[in-house]
Amino acid sequence: xxxxxxxxxxxxxxxxxxxxxxxxxxxxxxxxxxxxxxxxxxxxxxxxxxxxxxxxxxxxxxxxxxxxxxxxxxxxxxxxxxxxxxxxxxxxxxxxxxxxxxxxxxxxxxxxxxxxxxxxxxxxxxxxxxxxxxxxxxxxxxxxxxxxxxxxxxxxxxxxxxxxxxxxxxxxxxxxxxxxxxxxxxxxxxxxxxxxxxxxxxxxxxxxxxxxxxxxxxxxxxxxxxxxxxxxxxxxxxxxxxxxxxxxxxxxxxxxxxxxxxxxxxxxxxxxxxxxxxxxxxxxxxxxxxxxxxxxxxxxxxxxxxxxxxxxxxxxxxxxxxxxxxxxxxxxxxxxxxxxx
Amino acid sequence: xxxxxxxxxxxxxxxxxxxxxxxxxxxxxxxxxxxxxxxxxxxxxxxxxxxxxxxxxxxxxxxxxxxxxxxxxxxxxxxxxxxxxxxxxxxxxxxxxxxxxxxxxxxxxxxxxxxxxxxxxxxxxxxxxxxxxxxxxxxxxxxxxxxxxxxxxxxxxxxxxxxxxxxxxxxxxxxxxxxxxxxxxxxxxxxxxxxxxxxxxxxxxxxxxxxxxxxxxxxxxxxxxxxxxxxxxxxxxxxxxxxxxxxxxxxxxxxxxxxxxxxxxxxxxxxxxxxxxxxxxxxxxxxxxxxxxxxxxxxxxxxxxxxxxxxxxxxxxxxxxxxxxxxxxxxxxxxxxxxxx
Numbered sequence: 001x002x003x004x005x006x007x008x009x010x011x012x013x014x015x016x017x018x019x020x021x022x023x024x025x026x027x028x029x030x031x032x033x034x035x036x037x038x039x040x041x042x043x044x045x046x047x048x049x050x051x052x053x054x055x056x057x058x059x060x061x062x063x064x065x066x067x068x069x070x071x072x073x074x075x076x077x078x079x080x081x082x083x084x085x086x087x088x089x090x091x092x093x094x095x096x097x098x099x100x101x102x103x104x105x106x107x108x109x110x111x112x113x114x115x116x117x118x119x120x121x122x123x124x125x126x127x128x129x130x131x132x133x134x135x136x137x138x139x140x141x142x143x144x145x146x147x148x149x150x151x152x153x154x155x156x157x158x159x160x161x162x163x164x165x166x167x168x169x170x171x172x173x174x175x176x177x178x179x180x181x182x183x184x185x186x187x188x189x190x191x192x193x194x195x196x197x198x199x200x201x202x203x204x205x206x207x208x209x210x211x212x213x214x215x216x217x218x219x220x221x222x223x224x225x226x227x228x229x230x231x232x233x234x235x236x237x238x239x240x241x242x243x244x245x246x247x248x249x250x251x252x253x254x255x256x257x258x259x260x261x262x263x264x265x266x267x268x269x270x271x272x273x274x275x276x277x278x279x280x281x282x283x284x285x286x287x288x289x290x291x292x293x294x295x296x297x298x299x300x301x302x303x304x305x306x307x308x309x310x311x312x313x314x315x316x317x318x319x320x321x322x323x324x325x326x327x328x329x330x331x332x333x334x335x336x337x338x339x340x341x
Numbered sequence: 342x343x344x345x346x347x348x349x350x351x352x353x354x355x356x357x358x359x360x361x362x363x364x365x366x367x368x369x370x371x372x373x374x375x376x377x378x379x380x381x382x383x384x385x386x387x388x389x390x391x392x393x394x395x396x397x398x399x400x401x402x403x404x405x406x407x408x409x410x411x412x413x414x415x416x417x418x419x420x421x422x423x424x425x426x427x428x429x430x431x432x433x434x435x436x437x438x439x440x441x442x443x444x445x446x447x448x449x450x451x452x453x454x455x456x457x458x459x460x461x462x463x464x465x466x467x468x469x470x471x472x473x474x475x476x477x478x479x480x481x482x483x484x485x486x487x488x489x490x491x492x493x494x495x496x497x498x499x500x501x502x503x504x505x506x507x508x509x510x511x512x513x514x515x516x517x518x519x520x521x522x523x524x525x526x527x528x529x530x531x532x533x534x535x536x537x538x539x540x541x542x543x544x545x546x547x548x549x550x551x552x553x554x555x556x557x558x559x560x561x562x563x564x565x566x567x568x569x570x571x572x573x574x575x576x577x578x579x580x581x582x583x584x585x586x587x588x589x590x591x592x593x594x595x596x597x598x599x600x601x602x603x604x605x606x607x608x609x610x611x612x613x614x615x616x617x618x619x620x621x622x623x624x625x626x627x628x629x630x631x632x633x634x635x636x637x638x639x640x641x642x643x644x645x646x647x648x649x650x651x652x653x654x655x656x657x658x659x660x661x662x663x664x665x666x667x668x669x670x671x672x673x674x675x676x677x678x679x680x681x682x
Binding site: 241252255268273 | 398563567583588594596597598600603605606607610611
């Protein structure tokens with residue numbers, strides 16, 4: 001038997017339970033070339049909300065009635081594909097379901113025997129690591145002594161960006177939405193200053209903590225935060241456009257910042273990117289991240305919700321800010337201790 | 342006697358006559374190191390409006406009561422500065438006045454004997470040429486076959502950008518505000534398609550003329566045009582942020598485009614620049630522009646308003662779109678035929 005969440009409706013505003021439909025069905029026989037994957041962890045990410053819309057995004061729109069799209073890690077249970085063996089661990093768009101039947105395209109195999117917890121494949125590595133690492137280093141190009149501001153700074157990507165910024169010698173100012181999150185990124189992750197945007201006036205706090213202006217802004221949220229940052233950018237500032245979570249639930253798109261002309265005044269650059277652009281450099285990134293992790297230079301945390309049935313409700317945690325760290329849904333048990341290959 | 346326009350008030354919205362004050366005064370004796378320059382042509386540019394505001398821009402705000410700031414070309418009439426001789430032609434921020442007393446700092450000497458009309462120093466070369474040439478080539482990085490959209494396409498900068506885009510092998514779509522301007526840039530300058538944004542629905546017309554999407558947008562206007570373009574950008578599109586004339590007269594800044602998240606989807610870049618960043622590469626630019634002019638590959642036109650007294654009223658022509666080509670104020674007679682040095 002398979003258990004699946006199908007996309008039932010296009011959400012208006014926040015995701016509602018009725019936007020999904022639960023389906024139980026029997027598993028089909030594998031055809032030649034197919035594999036059967038048991039999903040272990042499902043990754044919940046702000047971009048999932050974009051995937052529910054009727055319009056194409058950087059991926060084609062998901063038709064109604066299909067299994068909800070989602071990044072996941074799983075274990076190959078059966079294989080009729082010479083590229084995969086029973087017991088292989090794979091990562092890719094396995095979807096919101098207990099089992100995925102796949103032709104293997106787009107799935108990456110995970111290495112075994114790494115000295116990291118299993119959840120690190122999502123908390124530190126995978127799309128989160130690629131996004132933080134290349135977004136900051138390749139698009140943001142941080143220099144020692146520069147001021148880096150990161151929004152959603154306690155989130156999965158943001159918390160890594162802040163720490164990598166510190167390693168690069170930047171002064172890092174993090175914006176987050178609770179005192180607990182602010183304490184974590186300041187006391188545990190070592191950011192230089194933090195702003196709780198829900199309790200502080202953002203423009204004034206930014207000004208207070210960025211007395212030398214802002215050289216790099218790693219933008220996860222868009223909206224009013226972007227506008228406040230644009231007022232403080234320095235000459236040749238870089239705005240790394242990673243996400244605009246403040247916009248994703250909007251029934252109609254909110255207007256953008258009124259001060260884009262500051263890009264001219266400061267000869268600044270705003271640039272969007274996707275982690276998938278860097279898939280072929282994943283090894284370079286993951287090797288470095290694991291090295292930093294082992295050396296105690298970076299930390300991450302995961303927020304694990306138990307049970308596939310809870311995925312729809314859990315998704316909203318990303319938007320109300322109630323998650324603490326990388327949000328995952330545990331769909332099935334972790335495999336036994338990972339053996340080195 | 343000198344005649345000057347002083348900045349009398351901070352304009353609200355469009356510039357009014359009362360924002361300036363006319364002053365006639367006698368010329369001071371030159372101190373050691375100073376030169377006296379007779380202004381010949383005063384350049385009127387959209388950015389002049391920004392300079393009238395109380396806030397600093399890329400230049401410090403101009404205090405009320407000072408001579409209005411303006412780029413100009415003039416002739417040295419007297420010199421107590423060893424760097425300048427009587428008869429030298431100079432270019433720089435000489436201001437809205439008949440005579441400028443200067444220490445020579447920031448003034449560039451113009452070459453003599455070039456096979457071009459005197460007004461070409463503003464219509465083709467100078468800050469206009471630098472802006473169009475480096476903005477498009479250095480920031481926009483056009484490739485043959487790409488689609489380039491340029492707004493204010495019949496303006497001084499825009500009309501050069503469109504032609505340089507054609508020379509680079511781009512398909513060029515120009516947006517302008519009158520049928521006459523559209524005819525000029527299509528029939529005389531050779532743009533591939535034109536849109537009169539005052540009589541056509543911009544989003545639909547853009548879509549019709551950019552069937553392969555937009556690779557480069559040279560933005561002179563900001564506002565709704567930028568939003569319409571962002572909906573059609575291609576993967577790795579470049580938005581060259583040169584100006585945002587639609588915003589300059591706004592009493593309070595208008596909101597920006599609601600679709601900035603398209604920068605992520607298309608991994609696109611928005612980048613501001615100023616021509617002054619390229620001053621040290623001026624020779625490379627001017628040599629090329631003159632070569633293209635001689636070869637009949639580019640054209641320009643100037644709109645000359647006679648008399649310094651008409652400068653304030655003329656400035657608004659840039660904002661109501663009634664100028665045809667580079668807007669200049671003729672303050673004094675051109676020097677005799679330029680002798681080769």
